Amino acid sequence: MTTPLRIGFIPLVDAAALIVAADKGFAAAEGLDVTLVREVSWSNVRDKLNIGLFDAAHLLAPVAIASSLGLGHVKVPIAAPFNLGLNGNAITVSPALYAALIEAIDGDRFDPMATSRALARVVAKRKKSGAEPLTFGMTFPFSTHNYQLRFWMAAGGVDPDEDVQLVVLPPPYMVDSLASGHVDGFCVGAPWNSIAVDIGVGHILHFVADILPTAVEKVLAVRQNWSERRPDVVVSLVRAHLRAAEFIEQPENRSEVAQLLAQPERIGVDAEVIQRTLDGRLKISPDGTLRESSRYLLVGREAAARPDPAQAAWLYAQMVRWGQTPFRPDALKTAMAVFRPDLYDAATGTGRAADTVTAVSAFAGPPFDPNDVAGHLAAFKIGRWKP
Amino acid sequence: MSAESSPKIVIVDESPIRAAILEEGLREAGFTEVVHISEMQSLLSRIYAVDPDIIVIDLENPSRDVLEQMFQVSRAVRRPIAMFVDQSDAASIQASVDAGVSAYIVDGLKKERIKPILDLCVSRFNAFSKLQDELDRTKHALEERKVIDRAKGILMKLKGLTEEEAYVLMRSTAMREKKKIGEIAQSILTASELLK
Numbered sequence: 001m002t003t004p005l006r007i008g009f010i011p012l013v014d015a016a017a018l019i020v021a022a023d024k025g026f027a028a029a030e031g032l033d034v035t036l037v038r039e040v041s042w043s044n045v046r047d048k049l050n051i052g053l054f055d056a057a058h059l060l061a062p063v064a065i066a067s068s069l070g071l072g073h074v075k076v077p078i079a080a081p082f083n084l085g086l087n088g089n090a091i092t093v094s095p096a097l098y099a100a101l102i103e104a105i106d107g108d109r110f111d112p113m114a115t116s117r118a119l120a121r122v123v124a125k126r127k128k129s130g131a132e133p134l135t136f137g138m139t140f141p142f143s144t145h146n147y148q149l150r151f152w153m154a155a156g157g158v159d160p161d162e163d164v165q166l167v168v169l170p171p172p173y174m175v176d177s178l179a180s181g182h183v184d185g186f187c188v189g190a191p192w193n194s195i196a197v198d199i200g201v202g203h204i205l206h207f208v209a210d211i212l213p214t215a216v217e218k219v220l221a222v223r224q225n226w227s228e229r230r231p232d233v234v235v236s237l238v239r240a241h242l243r244a245a246e247f248i249e250q251p252e253n254r255s256e257v258a259q260l261l262a263q264p265e266r267i268g269v270d271a272e273v274i275q276r277t278l279d280g281r282l283k284i285s286p287d288g289t290l291r292e293s294s295r296y297l298l299v300g301r302e303a304a305a306r307p308d309p310a311q312a313a314w315l316y317a318q319m320v321r322w323g324q325t326p327f328r329p330d331a332l333k334t335a336m337a338v339f340r341p342d343l344y345d346a347a348t349g350t351g352r353a354a355d356t357v358t359a360v361s362a363f364a365g366p367p368f369d370p371n372d373v374a375g376h377l378a379a380f381k382i383g384r385w386k387p
Numbered sequence: 388m389s390a391e392s393s394p395k396i397v398i399v400d401e402s403p404i405r406a407a408i409l410e411e412g413l414r415e416a417g418f419t420e421v422v423h424i425s426e427m428q429s430l431l432s433r434i435y436a437v438d439p440d441i442i443v444i445d446l447e448n449p450s451r452d453v454l455e456q457m458f459q460v461s462r463a464v465r466r467p468i469a470m471f472v473d474q475s476d477a478a479s480i481q482a483s484v485d486a487g488v489s490a491y492i493v494d495g496l497k498k499e500r501i502k503p504i505l506d507l508c509v510s511r512f513n514a515f516s517k518l519q520d521e522l523d524r525t526k527h528a529l530e531e532r533k534v535i536d537r538a539k540g541i542l543m544k545l546k547g548l549t550e551e552e553a554y555v556l557m558r559s560t561a562m563r564e565k566k567k568i569g570e571i572a573q574s575i576l577t578a579s580e581l582l583k
Contacts, residue, residue, distance in 0.1 A: 043451040047489070051480055072458045140452050141459050168456040170449030173427070182428060324459065 002033040003233055008045045009036055009058035011267040012171065013190035013277045014085035014218045016257060016299055018058055019267075021244035023260050029243070030236035038265065041170060042140045049221060050076040056237060058084060059221035062142040062315045065335045068224070071325050072141060079227040080219035081343035082238050086304045088217050088277070088297035089145055089208040090193040091152065093185035094178055095286070097122070097134065098203040110291075112210045112363045116156025123163050137169035137177055137186035144208075144217055145187040147318035152211050154382040155364035160322075161384065178202050189217070190277035190297065191269050197283050198273070204284035209295035212362050216311040219339075227343065238347035245300030254278050306350070307339035313370035314360040321377050323384030332373055394440035394500065395420040399448065401427065405515045409443070412511040418504065431456060441501065442491040443508050446484065454491055479505065486512040531569040538572035541579050 007022070009015040021027045022034040039045045042060055046067060049057040064078040065071075093101065104121040107114030123134060136153075138145040150160040160166055169177055174192045177183045179201040186192075187208075196202030208215055220241060227234050248257050254275055262271035276282050280296035283289065298304035316335035320327045344350070360368040366379050378387050396418055400406040406423045413421050422437050424430065427450045434442060434457075444451055479502075483489060486509040492501055535557070542553035557575070561568040 040447060040449040041451040043455055043489075044446055047484065051484060053484065072455065141455050167431070168453045170452050172449060177428075180428075 002028070002031050003236070004033045004035070005055040005233070005237075006035050006037055006053065007056045007058070008039050008048055008054040010039055010042065010045060010171070012058075012218075013261065013267065013274055014088045014297065014299075015058045015267070016248050016261055016278070017082075017084050017241045017244045017305075018220070019261055020248055020257060021240045023263075023266075024244065024247065026243040026247070027236075027240040030240040032233070032236050032240060036266075042143075046073070049078075049223065050074060052223070052226075055226065055233075056220055056222045058218055060140060060143050061216045061219050061311070062144060062147070062319070063140065064219050064221045065312055065315055065338050066142040066319070066324075068334055068338045069325065069331055071319065077224035078221050078338055079224045079234075079340050079343065080221050080307055080338050081227070081234055081340045081347070082220040082241050083216055083305045083307055084218040084220055084241070084299070086217060086298040087207070087209045087212075087215055087295055089148060089187055089189050089215075090204045090282075091149065091185060091187045091206045091208075092178070092193045092196050092202040093205050094181070094183075094202060095200075097184045098205065101205070110206075110210065112152055112206055113155060115205060116152055116154075116158070116364075118156070119153055120157040123158050127163075133164050134184045135165040135167060135182065137167055137174055137183040137188070139171055139188060140168060141324070142319070144215060144315070145189075147315065147322070148208055148211055148215065149187040150322060151318070151362060151364070152206065154380065157382070159382050175199065175201065191267070191273045194273050194276055194282060195269070197286060200286040203286070204282060204291070207282075207291075207293050207296055209293055210363065212360065213295060214298075214311075214360070216308065216315070216339075219307070227340075234343055235347040238344055242300070242305055242348055245305050247300075248278070249300040251279075303350075306344050307341050309336035309339045309341070310360055310368070310370045312336045312339040313373065314368050317368070317373045317377060320373065320385050321380065321383040327374055327377075327385065332370075336370065393418050393420045394496065394504070395437065396422070396441045396443065396504065397434055397437050397439040398423045399427075399430065399434075399442060399444040399450065399454075401425055401448065402445070402515075405445070405512070408515050408518075409508060409511045412507050413504070416503070416507055427453075430454075440493045440496055441504060443504075444489055444491070445512070446487045446489060451489065457491070479509075482509050486510075487516070488512045531572075534569060534576060535572040538575040541575055 007018060009018050018036060022036050027034040042063060045057050045059060046063055048054045064080050068077045100122045101115055101118045105114055105118040136149055138149055153160055158164060171188050171192050174186045174188050175196045178186060178196055193204050197204055247253050258271040258275035258278060261267045261274045262269060277297055280294055281290060281292045284291045312335050313332060316332055319325050366376060368376055374387060377385055396413060398406050398409055398421065403425060410421045410423060424433050430450050430453050444454060483505060488508050490505050538557060539550060539553040542548055542556060543550060557568055557571050561571045
């Protein structure tokens, strides 16, 4: 007997495990008859998951947490038994801002502290000359992109709320907005950074792995009460997606995966652009400069798919730091409980052996300790949260 | 906003026809302060310039995510706005998602004032989808008509049939092969292209 499931997704490369599980037969092998529904906004994905139109969804990890806490929207507890991707985002800036940063930089162009300090100099210079503040695009208020951009610029002394403007832009509008000068830079997932570089309107300044070597990005989200009602289906879902994630990570499968993702009803962009992301080999400048990183996007390697509650705690800490919610120990606990390594382990049989609770360590600030979020945040000068 | 005055409603929609249908419905119902925004560039500043009590947006619009920024604590926001979700009324949420519309309201606006507006949006959105479907069907029928006429012409010329006979031949072939007459006509056109 097969179980019909409707799963919502946004056309981004980190939906790879969902697309491969559905289109390559891994879901069917687990008895799941998956219908993938392509959506145009995270709000739609969240709302349709919340009201039960979707059984599961490709969701921004912070949205899963915000939904469980009732931040910015209705409170619907979410369970995330599987990470669909780690990292995968990049910060891209316009050629003009890139030139200004390189002119102002003191140090290595790939060192996020050096670029952040350069940004602070550019911002100060603009302020002095009376120029408009720089504007940066990100995908959602509760998004990794928002927090990664903020973390990066604040490290060098730029206050993301006071010194620049941060605006939400749907990913498909990012490149146009950069080209038309409505934004000076953005943080977004693949393939949009590469597309900006290809048409000559952007330079990829940082891979997110420069800022956080391991950053949870999208999760496979289900409603918590649904996960309790249908534990067998959760097991099948996790297994199917783990198989898909492992398939994606085999270098010999990459071009087939890129073809699957490139289909018009899936991501609908050129397979070659998608493969750059999967290979972690990206063109970062319109002049063709390449940059490689094995950590660009992790789908099935290094136990990437196993949810790590410390990552959820880090994301919650960012919500607190930027004033989206006051700090509450019980809310921190709720946030961490959204990530479900127990469900992952039960499905995959990996157990404690795969217990790779990674330290969340960013390029700036003290190491992150989920047991002392307040202490951690107190170490940062810029932020909306005051102890 | 005083209790008597009409709430200010912004319709965010890239479809001018649907927006017009909705706007007309709202005005007929006595909501006279309606502004339509069709340009998504700098959407938030356009909305702030109007300073609405209610914002209506279709679910096919990626800019729904842009509206989420209005819920954030920010100096740009003059009045707090929330999505209209009445958790006690699952049917109305379902109806609005099915119709493809969502609404955001300024906090504090009374539920009984919003409900009729949302209901109206839902029914107008449904009316628009029905119109769209009918339009698509008519277009399709017209195109099929053209294909059948051209196929008829080819049969008349090649087999020396009358118009009536050509039509009967296509129809009986369609019945025998359990296909639509439009498909048979299309095959005739394709074949004649190939044999040219």
